[in-house]
Amino acid sequence: MSEQSSQGDDESGEPLRLSVIVPVWQEAATITTTLQHLAPLREADHQVIVVDGGSDDGTQKLAEPLCDRVLSSGRGRAIQMNAGAAVAAGNVLLFLHADTRLPESALAALERFQVSRNAWGRFNVRLSGKRLLFRVVEWFMNQRSWLTGIATGDQALFVRQPVFEVLRGYREMPLMEDVELCSRLRLVSRPFCVSDPVVTDSRRWEQGGAWRTIFLMWRLRWRYWRGESPETLANAYRSDVRNAQKS
Secondary structure, three states: OOOEOOOOEOOOOOOOOEEEEEEEOOOOOOHHHHHHHOHHHHHOOOEEEEEEOOOOOOHHHHHHHHOOEEEEOOOOHHHHHHHHHHHOOOOEEEEOOOOEEOOOOHHHHHHHHHOEOOOEEEEEEEEOOOOHHHHHHHHHHHHHHHHHOOOOHHHOOEEEHHHHHHOOOOOOOOOOHHHHHHHHHOOOOOOEEEEEEEEEOOHHHHHHOHHHHHHHHHHHHHHHHOOOOHHHHHHHHHHHHHHHHHO
């Protein structure tokens, strides 16, 4: 799958001004590395915003010298990402999980997105683990996203700021906030798909058991599409994680 824009070219000529929004909670062990990977974007005059959901492990202090702004908000990715978007200076917002790394080509890809007519986009994803199973999982994740026009937060969603504002951002829900936003975004345009992948930590797959995590994610997504509430699904997810830790 190659990078594609389905909407033609934009002749507005407005240069890219990127705001990267990173929601965090208890990330003291990893936040320094996460933000060091984003240093080239800041050096190119783009903005990095960290939104902390109430960490008590020193995450905020570690983040302060390595980003442009550190905010405190209620806990929950949707709440945190909306808080970051509300103060962002960029015309493109990129939402990045703390355990996900952008490819070196990210800025060039986003500049191509900026001159397209697409309203939003996402990257392909690669899992950090070496197991062959992870190559199969990521292939299915990328194929599913390509076919459906739906992406997950692991794929580093990016969206034009005016579009995000008109759609009133993420719905503040405990799970599936990324899928819900994509379902509205794809009514505006197809996603701009970047084939160079972000790399996301496979830790949760390894800790919970790869096959168990695969089935859990698909089962939750299926239940969501059948109309179950995000609150019910979040409870089911937390219960499954606790059971996996005990086993």
